[in-house]
Amino acid sequence: MSTRRHHVSDPARPPSAKQSPAGPTVSLPVLGGGRPTEPTRRVRRSKMGPRRATVFITLHLLFIAHFVQWRLTGRTLSPIEPSETMYTLEQGAINAGAIFFAVALLATLIFGRFMCGWTCHLAALQDLCGWIMKKMGVRPKPFRSRLLGWAPLLLGLYMFVWPTAKRLVIAPALKAGGFDGALRLIGAPPAFPGFSNHIVTEGFWDTFAAWPIAIPFLLICGFATVYFLGAKGFCTYGCPYGGFFAPLEQLAPGRILVDPDKCKQCGHCTAVCTSNVRVHEQVREYGMVTDPGCMKCMDCVSVCPNGALSFGFATPAIFKGAPKRAPIKRNYDLTRREEFALAGVFLVSFFAWRGLYGLVPMLMAVGIAGCTTFIIWKARRAIRDQNVRIIGAQLTRRGRLRPAGVAFLAGAGLLVAATAQGLTLRVERLRGDLLDARVTVSKIDAFTQTPGVISDTQRALARRALAHYRRALAFDAGGWGFTDHPDAATRAAWLHAVLGERDAAIALLRRLNDRLGVADAREVDLAQLLAFAGREDEAIASLRSALDADPTLAGVRDTLASALTLRGDLAGALEVRRGAVRRHDPDPRREARARAALAATLMQMGRHADAAEELAIAARLDPADPSILNDLAVALYLSGQV
Numbered sequence: 111m112s113t114r115r116h117h118v119s120d121p122a123r124p125p126s127a128k129q130s131p132a133g134p135t136v137s138l139p140v141l142g143g144g145r146p147t148e149p150t151r152r153v154r155r156s157k158m159g160p161r162r163a164t165v166f167i168t169l170h171l172l173f174i175a176h177f178v179q180w181r182l183t184g185r186t187l188s189p190i191e192p193s194e195t196m197y198t199l200e201q202g203a204i205n206a207g208a209i210f211f212a213v214a215l216l217a218t219l220i221f222g223r224f225m226c227g228w229t230c231h232l233a234a235l236q237d238l239c240g241w242i243m244k245k246m247g248v249r250p251k252p253f254r255s256r257l258l259g260w261a262p263l264l265l266g267l268y269m270f271v272w273p274t275a276k277r278l279v280i281a282p283a284l285k286a287g288g289f290d291g292a293l294r295l296i297g298a299p300p301a302f303p304g305f306s307n308h309i310v311t312e313g314f315w316d317t318f319a320a321w322p323i324a325i326p327f328l329l330i331c332g333f334a335t336v337y338f339l340g341a342k343g344f345c346t347y348g349c350p351y352g353g354f355f356a357p358l359e360q361l362a363p364g365r366i367l368v369d370p371d372k373c374k375q376c377g378h379c380t381a382v383c384t385s386n387v388r389v390h391e392q393v394r395e396y397g398m399v400t401d402p403g404c405m406k407c408m409d410c411v412s413v414c415p416n417g418a419l420s421f422g423f424a425t426p427a428i429f430k431g432a433p434k435r436a437p438i439k440r441n442y443d444l445t446r447r448e449e450f451a452l453a454g455v456f457l458v459s460f461f462a463w464r465g466l467y468g469l470v471p472m473l474m475a476v477g478i479a480g481c482t483t484f485i486i487w488k489a490r491r492a493i494r495d496q497n498v499r500i501i502g503a504q505l506t507r508r509g510r511l512r513p514a515g516v517a518f519l520a521g522a523g524l525l526v527a528a529t530a531q532g533l534t535l536r537v538e539r540l541r542g543d544l545l546d547a548r549v550t551v552s553k554i555d556a557f558t559q560t561p562g563v564i565s566d567t568q569r570a571l572a573r574r575a576l577a578h579y580r581r582a583l584a585f586d587a588g589g590w591g592f593t594d595h596p597d598a599a600t601r602a603a604w605l606h607a608v609l610g611e612r613d614a615a616i617a618l619l620r621r622l623n624d625r626l627g628v629a630d631a632r633e634v635d636l637a638q639l640l641a642f643a644g645r646e647d648e649a650i651a652s653l654r655s656a657l658d659a660d661p662t663l664a665g666v667r668d669t670l671a672s673a674l675t676l677r678g679d680l681a682g683a684l685e686v687r688r689g690a691v692r693r694h695d696p697d698p699r700r701e702a703r704a705r706a707a708l709a710a711t712l713m714q715m716g717r718h719a720d721a722a723e724e725l726a727i728a729a730r731l732d733p734a735d736p737s738i739l740n741d742l743a744v745a746l747y748l749s750g751q752v
């Protein structure tokens with residue numbers, strides 16, 4: 111990743127762009143030792159801005175149309191989001207997002223980062239935030255760190271390479287070497303189920319964050335990262351896709367090229383670049399833009415007063431060779447010690463925030479970690495140094511804290527406290543996970559609690575793991591958090607069940623249902639626990655109310671139908687099964703299964719002809735299912751039709 115180099119104290123800095131009603135102007139002369147520069151003149155407006163805005167608006171309208179079509183029909187193309195590739199790599203689910211990401215990578219390898227500059231909503235958001243801040247007189251300065259620039263690539267590897275490497279290489283090696291502790295730490299990967307087609311989906315929104323998270327996400331990854339880390343701050347320090355796009359950009363023959371005879375080194379190109387590329391220097395040294403941060407937005411091409419820049423094909427940047435003259439020394443914000451210390455802060459902060467309360471998604475955690483790192487660095491400087499400024503505010507002057515400095519330090523203190531709390535909860539969950547992974551009690555043993563079956567060692571492990579998980583719950587549940595972490599609460603409920611504490615397990619599962627809404631597997635576990643506790647009526651009532659709230663809960667429907675059948679209430683079970691058929695599931699295979707289940711109840715009632723009728727429809731819907739054909743043959747035989 112590129113590091114960003116604009117700085118007021120840099121002797122070879124790019125021209126400082128000043129706002130005027132007609133657009134920014136640049137101060138000249140810009141460069142020492144270069145060719146003569148032309149007189150100062152106003153930087154003209156880029157014609158590319160409105161074009162990019164049109165592209166982004168069109169893309170967002172298409173997204174809205176996609177969403178509306180899904181809401182109306184219940185099925186649609188899976189999200190065209192690169193993050194969906196994770197499901198392809200982990201579960202073999204080939205989806206539209208994975209195909210899009212593959213095409214984007216290939217296109218970047220040939221043309222450079224056009225996809226970033228012209229299609230990414232986060233790039234548009236960051237540019238919009240930068241533009242709004244500029245209108246408000248706030249000019250964020252790029253935060254320049256060498257080490258943190260590796261974060262996107264490492265995140266990209268973690269997201270897209272680690273799952274496969276873990277499954278194919280690391281887990282088998284740890285298993286073969288007997289490193290069970292390390293294996294527990296990374297989590298044993300499930301077997302790869304093979305590739306399957308998920309290009310069309312019904313769960314279009316399943317992998318998107320809920321609105322209450324989406325809004326802070328956009329504020330953090332847009333405004334906060336741009337304010338603290340500079341224009342395209344999220345791209346520079348947080349985006350895992352950028353971690354792949356940046357190296358591919360270096361290999362791409364598609365480049366911004368200069369006609370050296372036309373370039374007068376006026377610096378207008380650098381002044382408009384929202385990716386912090388020092389365009390005028392790069393074209394002078396290499397005859398082209400070589401910075402991997404270039405997103406081919408084409409603003410520099412548009413504003414060049416001499417028409418010196420153009421897009422074309424040339425030798426990839428990685429083979430650019432030595433610069434034509436001694437490269438200008440780059441300045442960085444951090445000393446080497448600070449680099450390492452702040453890399454540690456970034457990692458700890460990311461670890462603390464990621465998945466906090468089951469709410470903070472990975473990309474948001476990266477954005478928070480980047481901003482936290484900057485704020486801690488600046489707070490330390492404010493405490494230590496004589497004169498410290500942050501964008502638009504003086505924190506200290508001649509060693510004395512200014513009101514803005516006091517407010518900034520108070521905010522930094524709160525952030526550190528929140529991060530420390532998140533870290534504590536995360537560590538408790540991790541310690542719980544490590545112990546929990548050693549609890550090998552089966553579900554039936556936990557639920558039946560047959561004396562002597564669960565060993566004392568297993569009970570001791572379960573109790574220790576439970577203590578850690580309970581600390582990761584909310585204050586009102588005896589924990590240390592503001593709300594429960596769903597995974598910790600689920601595992602705590604399970605461990606209560608292992609220890610025979612059914613009421614505590616039931617209370618935790620109900621608490622989760624109240625907070626998060628009913629989930630299929632959780633509701634089934636709850637009903638089973640209630641049934642084993644002798645509270646069958648409550649179990650059936652709970653299953654019924656869950657199914658009323660969400661008729662798509664297949665596990666709940668099966669469990670309810672089985673519970674009613676066990677009670678001898680076949681009519682009730684039949685009604686539950688009919689409910690699934692009446693839904694007219696858009697997936698023919700699921701509808702076939704629903705009809706087969708209905709037929710099974712009809713068979714139990716002795717209504718063989720009706721069962722055969724349902725199974726005949728099921729066989730037409732899913733002719734490849736041999737069990738349906740088998741049941742159909744039996745039903746036809748018993749009903750005397752063959």
Ligand code: SF4
Binds near residue numbers: 225232
């Ligand atoms: S680096 Fe990431 S966030 Fe930035 S433009 Fe590219 S894909 Fe979007």
Ligand code: SF4
Binds near residue numbers: 414
């Ligand atoms: S490429 Fe154009 S805008 Fe950039 S320094 Fe040269 S003449 Fe100026």
Ligand code: SF4
Binds near residue numbers: 383384385386389
């Ligand atoms: S170098 Fe030019 S094309 Fe690349 S991001 Fe900057 S302004 Fe856009």
